[in-house]
Amino acid sequence: MPAITAEWVVLDIEGTLTATSQVHVVLYDYARPRLGPWIEAHPDDPVTTAAVAETRELGGLASDADTAAVVAVLHGWMAQDRKAAPLKTLQGLIWQRGFASGELTTELFPDVTPALRAWHDAGLRLAVFSSGSVPGQVASFSRTTEGDLTGLFREHFDTVNAGPKREEPSYRTIAERLGAEPDRIVFLSDVPAELDAARSAGWRTVGVARPGEPFGDADFGPHPTVASLAEVSVEPA
Numbered sequence: 685m686p687a688i689t690a691e692w693v694v695l696d697i698e699g700t701l702t703a704t705s706q707v708h709v710v711l712y713d714y715a716r717p718r719l720g721p722w723i724e725a726h727p728d729d730p731v732t733t734a735a736v737a738e739t740r741e742l743g744g745l746a747s748d749a750d751t752a753a754v755v756a757v758l759h760g761w762m763a764q765d766r767k768a769a770p771l772k773t774l775q776g777l778i779w780q781r782g783f784a785s786g787e788l789t790t791e792l793f794p795d796v797t798p799a800l801r802a803w804h805d806a807g808l809r810l811a812v813f814s815s816g817s818v819p820g821q822v823a824s825f826s827r828t829t830e831g832d833l834t835g836l837f838r839e840h841f842d843t844v845n846a847g848p849k850r851e852e853p854s855y856r857t858i859a860e861r862l863g864a865e866p867d868r869i870v871f872l873s874d875v876p877a878e879l880d881a882a883r884s885a886g887w888r889t890v891g892v893a894r895p896g897e898p899f900g901d902a903d904f905g906p907h908p909t910v911a912s913l914a915e916v917s918v919e920p921a
């Protein structure tokens with residue numbers, strides 16, 4: 685793959701840095717039984733109550749629907765892998781506790797940490813754009829099998845502070861927040877539709893097609909594609 689000159693490397697998480705199973709099995713199995721108890725235990729937390737209200741609205745529930753009805757909607761979204769913002773917010777709050785307590789540890793693909801450290805040490809600025817909430821992202825990088833990696837990332841974006849991952853305006857918002865020209869940002873993701881949106885916003889893109897992952901055999905169209913971050917050559921502008 686030809687070397688890419690960039691200021692920023694923006695990274696997706698699920699399927700790119702971690703196996704999809706790290707999210708859909710480890711993290712979802714941890715969050716699923718804790719959603720109801722969390723909601724019940726935090727009746728005065730504004731972040732929690734706002735997420736519950738938004739879940740009621742998006743889920744077509746009455747404004748006073750009880751916790752069981754709200755949790756049923758949240759579990760339905762998890763089963764569909766619908767990454768609705770209020771679900772990701774509540775998951776993120778629960779995962780923060782899980783990582784802080786040591787019950788959760790993020791396992792990254794073996795090629796990830798060496799690449800992130802090399803790019804960081806070469807002067808490239810690293811950021812994350814994930815459907816996972818920013819608090820959930822930071823928590824997940826605070827406790828990994830490679831230690832605390834939070835210091836490698838300068839910025840974090842999710843569907844609340846940037847927008848939907850498959851829509852071009854989200855990438856224009858991120859470029860503005862980074863203060864960078866679009867073509868000085870390279871986005872690495874396992875999802876072709878996300879890469880398409882980033883490319884339409886003028887970003888450089890690299891498809892990460894890992895064998896055995898959901899998009900491992902996908903058609904990445906015009907995007908340069910790798911199976912490992914070790915194949916990605918990025919040089920600081």
Ligand SMILES: CSCCC(=O)C(=O)COP(=O)(O)O
Pocket residue numbers: 696697698699707711767772775813814815816817820821824849
């Ligand atoms: C580490 S935060 C949890 C990630 C998450 O909940 C998720 O849905 C990942 O989606 P992505 O956009 O990173 O593929």
Ligand SMILES: [Mg+2]
Pocket residue numbers: 696697698699700873874875
């Ligand atoms: Mg992904």
